[in-house]
Amino acid sequence: MKIDRSVVRSLSLFDRMSDADLDWLLGHATARRIPQGDAVFEQGQAAASFFLLLHGRLKVTQVTEDGQQIIVRVVHPGDLFGFAKALQRSDYPGTATAVTESIALSWPTDLWPHFVEQNPHLAVSTMQTIGQRLEEAHTRIREMSTQEVERRVAHAVLRLSRQAGKHEQGGIRIDFPISRQDIAEMTGTTLHTVSRILSAWEAKGLVEGGRQKLVIRDLAGLTQIAESGRD
Amino acid sequence: MKIDRSVVRSLSLFDRMSDADLDWLLGHATARRIPQGDAVFEQGQAAASFFLLLHGRLKVTQVTEDGQQIIVRVVHPGDLFGFAKALQRSDYPGTATAVTESIALSWPTDLWPHFVEQNPHLAVSTMQTIGQRLEEAHTRIREMSTQEVERRVAHAVLRLSRQAGKHEQGGIRIDFPISRQDIAEMTGTTLHTVSRILSAWEAKGLVEGGRQKLVIRDLAGLTQIAESGRD
DNA sequence: CGGGTGGTTGAAAGTTATCAATAGCTGTGG
DNA sequence: CCACAGCTATTGATAACTTTCAACCACCCG
CATH class of the missing domain: 2.60.120.10 (Jelly Rolls)
Incomplete structure (x- = not known):
């Protein structure tokens, strides 16, 4: 070869x-x-x-x-x-x-x-x-030692957006199929909790979810959650 | 030199x-x-x-x-x-x-x-x-992702006994001063929870605690907790 | 012997997991 | 081309675990 x-x-x-x-x-x-x-x-x-x-x-x-x-x-x-x-x-x-x-x-x-x-x-x-x-x-x-689940998930998502983020109009898309279960397994929680968190974020316009899909709409907002907690 | x-x-x-x-x-x-x-x-x-x-x-x-x-x-x-x-x-x-x-x-x-x-x-x-x-x-x-605190603490203590255990009559002593706070910081929990867990273990004769001191009395018993949970 | 650090323990609050039921997408096969 | 199977996701209710708050104890050192 x-x-x-x-x-x-x-x-x-x-x-x-x-x-x-x-x-x-x-x-x-x-x-x-x-x-x-x-x-x-x-x-x-x-x-x-x-x-x-x-x-x-x-x-x-x-x-x-x-x-x-x-x-x-x-x-x-x-x-x-x-x-x-x-x-x-x-x-x-x-x-x-x-x-x-x-x-x-x-x-x-x-x-x-x-x-x-x-x-x-x-x-x-x-x-x-x-x-x-x-x-x-x-x-x-x-x-995992010091932060509550929501912050961990925020960090995980931001990390993914850095490593596999694809800019498109109005947001950054994670450029491969990823499920709630996957995110749960990356952050040491359950898919239920992840689902709840993402739903809440979606309601606030921070992200847009979907089946094996994730688009970040408000990077600054997410960063804020990751940094200090509640926004 | x-x-x-x-x-x-x-x-x-x-x-x-x-x-x-x-x-x-x-x-x-x-x-x-x-x-x-x-x-x-x-x-x-x-x-x-x-x-x-x-x-x-x-x-x-x-x-x-x-x-x-x-x-x-x-x-x-x-x-x-x-x-x-x-x-x-x-x-x-x-x-x-x-x-x-x-x-x-x-x-x-x-x-x-x-x-x-x-x-x-x-x-x-x-x-x-x-x-x-x-x-x-x-x-x-x-x-930290999959186990409850008690098992994590058990694992941490067993690890310490392997790396810094000193056999003495009736047990294995951790051969350096270690506080509950230290164990908490190693396992991602609080000193309160560690204190409760160690107290419970002491009541069952698994370990013997003390100020900055820890002796393992029943290695098998601890291992059981570490492996599968409740004994 | 007094202060401080390390430790213990009860009670209440909070977070997250678990249980359970439902909904929605996707692709496959009749 | 539509329906069904199966996987993914959503969400309410409950339960369990752990933290937080608080008070108190005890040992060691200076």
Whole structure:
């Protein structure tokens, strides 16, 4: 498979990598299409590959022993995912599902140590990536510890609008199908509570809801709720 | 300052490092004593150094704009901490306070990139460390999303007993001063609720409390609460 | 021995989950 | 092309859990 480096050149992960190194990397990659609803890998599976999302959108979920699900994170184009080996584990800690048709590059996990030894800068970049993810996780912990549900949902929605927002007339649309259940699983609450909150916001003209759809109409208003509480 | 490599040789972080590399590393390190209650660094300060805890115990906390505090993690001997640069940020995201008198090694942040370029294996090790931390964070998010407070507290106490447990006759003692407030800040609840829960456990003979003190008397019983709920 | 920090506990209030019933969209198949 | 199945969403009522408020206790340190 021949993958042109123009495909990934713009990604910050490969910022300072030489063309030669990049070509070598891509020479070992496989491109793969994931239809909507399919899983790239499942929780508990042996970690055979690690991935880079080129196009589309994935959600990474975990299921607890008692069957409850949470969304660990949303994967956006340009993100690395499934790098279990770097986390010193042999199986995937979660399931990655395509919420829209997606395209990802993959490399065999065995190559990972080789990669980083070969190219220390990639190691540094990846470390930064994981570091950012750690910070996000801490932010989420902080929010869940100290904030009431409405503020958490507001933060989650604003985050989505930043990462997957598509400006259109009169608002910002979240550019992939997202259900109340999804938002609940991202904020640690139930779909009922999310539904109530969104209904209330809609009544105030802050957002516009719909089936697997969400458009932010009043960014400032939402921000206010996220920041300090009631508006 | 001369630091013998025997001081850190046993740590897994330096597992496969040569004596020469290790000596070089230690040649650039500064050892520092932190009295109980003092901070090694504070949230928002410019990240001038990164650290390795040799002895003692630290807690890393964050304060939200509205003054609420949470404990991000507890630092145990052998742990790296304050590696903000690796997370691509110039300031410390939290405050590290000694809960017992502690000893730490420190290196100037500037040396970090040098270190990892020089010694790719260290980069891999560190990445694994951060990876584990990320996993811990996700575990915590999962718990806070799906479990009621009592189970979360049980998990937190069990974790502490694993990381800082000291076996003594008839139980496992948490080997550093810990308050109800601390446990509350680790589990996202209030000291009142923690106090009630611990009182109930004490009545059932599961633990023995006290001022800044905690001894686990019935590990199996606690584990049961952590796993499935009510016993 | 007095003050302060850390801890306990009751009562009331509030938030969020749970239970339950209904409505509405979407896509599939007769 | 319409109807039905199934999933997604809405919403009221109730219950449960946790926080908040308040008062009090006890231990440790200076």
